[in-house]
Amino acid sequence: MTTKIHYQCQRCTACCRWPGFVRISEAEVPRLAAHLGLDEDAFIQRYTRLTPRRTGLALIDQPGGACYFLQNGGCLLQAVKPAQCAGFPNTWNTPGWREICRAIPIEMDDSANS
Numbered sequence: 001m002t003t004k005i006h007y008q009c010q011r012c013t014a015c016c017r018w019p020g021f022v023r024i025s026e027a028e029v030p031r032l033a034a035h036l037g038l039d040e041d042a043f044i045q046r047y048t049r050l051t052p053r054r055t056g057l058a059l060i061d062q063p064g065g066a067c068y069f070l071q072n073g074g075c076l077l078q079a080v081k082p083a084q085c086a087g088f089p090n091t092w093n094t095p096g097w098r099e100i101c102r103a104i105p106i107e108m109d110d111s112a113n114s
């Protein structure tokens, strides 16, 4: 049996405050727009910007760099949040992430996948 560490998010919102790009895919646009009661064009116009090199879309920021959708201490997109947000810190992370993120490491039985 092998074990794998899964980091369980504690919703401290630290990662939502880091300056950077929350990239969204084309496939994510319809559900994000619908969640906000907007059509896709209105959502893109109001709440997205081009990523560097204009290769895709990212959510807009607040002044200071926090994600625009971090409001009143919570995520307005929690129910439909982009894969980039849902994946952190398990599917991707950055150097030094452990010093800031409060996610709790949990040992998972990985035998089904081995």
Ligand code: SF4
Binding pocket: 008, 009, 010, 011, 012, 013, 014, 015, 016, 088, 089, 100, 101, 102, 103
């Ligand atoms: S920094 Fe870590 S614990 Fe805090 S919201 Fe982000 S993933 Fe969750």
